[in-house]
Amino acid sequence: MVWALSFWTLLACNDKVNARIYSSARLAEDIEAYEEWDHAPGWPDVHAGCEDPHTPIVEIWLNEVAFGAMATEPKVLPDTAALVLQVWLDEQGTEGTLLAMRKVEGIDPDNGDWFWGAFDPEGAAVAAGAASDPDAGPSVADCVGCHRSGVDFVRFPGMVALDPSVACP
Numbered sequence: 001m002v003w004a005l006s007f008w009t010l011l012a013c014n015d016k017v018n019a020r021i022y023s024s025a026r027l028a029e030d031i032e033a034y035e036e037w038d039h040a041p042g043w044p045d046v047h048a049g050c051e052d053p054h055t056p057i058v059e060i061w062l063n064e065v066a067f068g069a070m071a072t073e074p075k076v077l078p079d080t081a082a083l084v085l086q087v088w089l090d091e092q093g094t095e096g097t098l099l100a101m102r103k104v105e106g107i108d109p110d111n112g113d114w115f116w117g118a119f120d121p122e123g124a125a126v127a128a129g130a131a132s133d134p135d136a137g138p139s140v141a142d143c144v145g146c147h148r149s150g151v152d153f154v155r156f157p158g159m160v161a162l163d164p165s166v167a168c169p
């Protein structure tokens, strides 16, 4: 009994630790080389964003783990998969927000184990967290609320069908 209790206490603690072992700083580090990653399949390098808050122009990159998962069915992205979206404010390339989502196994099982982040053009995190993290703030709840309709929370059209003619989801 004592053993069982401490076992569950330990598990509960681990959950909290899990939520804290990943952070906006870790996310920034993990996506540092995003410009060398592949672009989203079936999605031209630069494209009109489908929906606020990703307008008017977006560019999406996938790390190797995420890109590899595109060829599998069903598409469930594994641990360490990361996707980055740069918002461009105009055709001259004025940088808007940089958004990212990264799978961190065990961080938020009810919401696909995604950690979300938004960075301003200076690189400061303006929103970051997992949906179940009470400190994550309303912006992260917005990310998850809208992305829930995607395939494993991913929304660009190539995720739904590897067909460039598919319109916005």
Ligand code: HEC
Binding pocket: 048, 049, 050, 051, 052, 053, 054, 058, 060, 083, 084, 085, 099, 100, 101, 116, 117, 118, 127, 139, 140, 142, 143, 144, 146, 147, 150, 153, 154, 155, 156, 157, 168, 169
């Ligand atoms: C109202 C809906 C909505 C909200 C809110 C939203 N997104 Fe998205 N997001 C989309 C759509 C639609 C796409 C597909 C590409 C496009 O249209 O720009 C997308 C694409 C992305 C991508 C590229 C991978 C993918 O899923 O296609 C990332 C990364 C991303 N969003 C991060 C975020 C983050 C971080 C937040 C919150 C700070 C957020 N999004 C809020 C709708 C939304």
